Amino acid sequence: MSHTPRARVRFNGEQVLGRAREGALRGLLLGAEHLLAASRSEVPIDEGTLERxxxxxxxxxxxxxAVSYDTPYARRVHEDMSARHSPGRKAKFLEDPAHREAGTVGEIIAAQVRRSLRG
Structure with a gap:
């Protein structure tokens, strides 16, 4: 007589989803902070108010x-492609890094979800 190997698996779906959600939230925050840092390196600087x-x-x-800049003129500075800025500083200081860093932000979020599921 041969015995069929048996295994019992217990899956706690709610716990797994809760951990994944916690990781996703942490990843979203870290990803947003990454994008903020990237955009701050391109924000036009006069007095530094916009960057701060x-x-x-x-x-x-x-x-x-979300990543946001909260001054009355942030949108105007972001959209004015004709304005002159210091070297390395430019219009589209949030939009361009958002496109450029999208893959990295996705990797940051995925890494935090994976990390939360290992715990």
Whole structure:
């Protein structure tokens, strides 16, 4: 008589999803901070107010992160392609890094989800 090997697997789906969500939230925050740092290196500088106004936020309920600059003129400076700026500083200081760093931000989020699932 041969015995068929048996295994019992217990899957706690809610716990796994909770850990994955925690990792995703941490990844979103770290990814947003990465993008903020990249964009700050391109923000036009006059007095530094625009650069200092940069901030990150994470919407826990919807798993969405944002990077924003909060001055009355941030949008105008971002969109004015005809303005002259110091070397390395430019319009589209958030949009361009967002496109360029999208892959890295995705990797940051994925790494945090993987890390949370190992714990």
């Amino acid at each position: 106004s940069g901030a990150t936020s994470v919407d826990d309920a919807n798993l969405v992160a």
